[in-house]
Amino acid sequence: MDQAVCCYRHPDRETGVRCTRCERPICPECMVSASVGFQCPECISESHQSSPRPRTVAGGTMVANPRLITTILIGINIAVFLAVQAQGSKLVADLALVGAWPPPPFHATIGVAEGQYYRLLTAIFLHQQLIHIGFNMLSLWWIGPGLEVALGRARYLTLYLLSGLGGSALSFLVAGAGSESLGASGAIFGLLGATFVLMRRLNYDLRPIVAIIVLNLLFTFAQSQTIDWRAHVGGLVTGTVIAYGMVHAPRERRALVQWGTCAAMGLVIIGAVAAGVMRING
Structure with missing residues (x-):
C-alpha cells in the first residue's frame, strides 16, 4: 500500500499536488496559481526576487514613493x-x-x-x-x-x-x-x-x-x-x-x-x- 503524501508545510494534510518547480507536495492552502499548474510559496517568492525590476526610459527603477x-x-x-x-x-x-x-x-x-x-x-x-x-x-x-x-x-x-x-x-x-x-x-x-x-x-x-x-x-x-x-x-x-x-x-x-x-x-x-x-x- 502506497504511503500517504503530505504537504511539506503542513505534515498533517495529505495531498496529491506537487509544486511544478520544486516538486514538493503542497496542500490547497499552500497552492499558488502559476502560468502552468501550482507552485509553493517559496518558489513564488524566489521568482519575484530573481525577476528584473521594471525600468524607465532612462533606466530608473520603479519605486513606491516617487517624491x-x-x-x-x-x-x-x-x-x-x-x-x-x-x-x-x-x-x-x-x-x-x-x-x-x-x-x-x-x-x-x-x-x-x-x-x-x-x-x-x-x-x-x-x-x-x-x-x-x-x-x-x-x-x-x-x-x-x-x-x-x-x-x-x-x-x-x-x-x-x-x-x-x-x-x-x-x-x-x-x-x-x-x-x-x-x-x-x-x-x-x-x-x-x-x-x-x-x-x-x-x-x-x-x-x-x-x-x-x-x-x-x-x-x-x-x-x-x-x-x-x-x-x-x-x-x-x-x-x-x-x-x-x-x-x-x-x-x-x-x-x-x-x-x-x-x-x-x-x-x-x-x-x-x-x-x-x-x-x-x-
Whole structure:
C-alpha cells in the first residue's frame, strides 16, 4: 500500500499536488496559481526576487514613493530658509555666491576666489524672501516627481545638483563684482530643460513646456536688475545637456554614457569656476 503524501508545510494534510518547480507536495492552502499548474510559496517568492525590476526610459527603477528625493530637497531648502530667518543677513553673507567680474585690478575679499568653493553649492539652497522660496519649492514639487520617476533617484539628484552648480558657475564667471546670487532657481531651470528633453523623447506635446520655459526666461530678463539671469541660463543649459545624455543613452552602454555626460558637465563647471578665479587673481 502506497504511503500517504503530505504537504511539506503542513505534515498533517495529505495531498496529491506537487509544486511544478520544486516538486514538493503542497496542500490547497499552500497552492499558488502559476502560468502552468501550482507552485509553493517559496518558489513564488524566489521568482519575484530573481525577476528584473521594471525600468524607465532612462533606466530608473520603479519605486513606491516617487517624491522621496524631491521632498528631501524641499526640506533642506526650508531648513536653510528658517536658519536665515533666525540668523539674519550674516548667514546670507556667509553662504551666498559672490560675482567674479570685472577682471583685475579688482580683487575679491570674500567668496569663491578666496577658496570658499562651498558657496557654489550653498547658494542653491539659500533664500531670503518667503515669496522666493515659495515659488521655487512649488515649482520643484510640481516638476520634480515626474523626473524622479523617469530618471531614477540617483540620476535625478545628480541632475538637480549639477544644474544648480552650472547656474552658480556661470553666475560666478560673469556676474558683477560683489553681487550676491542665491536661490534654487538655477536648479529649477535645469529641471525644466530636462522635462523638455524627456517629453521630446516620449513624443509628448512640447508646447506646454516650451511656453513655460519661454515665459520664465522673459520674466527673468525683464527683471534682470533683481533676478540673476546667469544662474537661470546656466542651470537650463546644464540640465538640458545632462538630460539628453540620460534619456538618449543606448541601453547597452547606458551607465557609461549617462555618467560620462554628468562627468563632462562637471568638468565644464570646474573650468568655468577656474576661469573666474584666474580672472580675479590675475
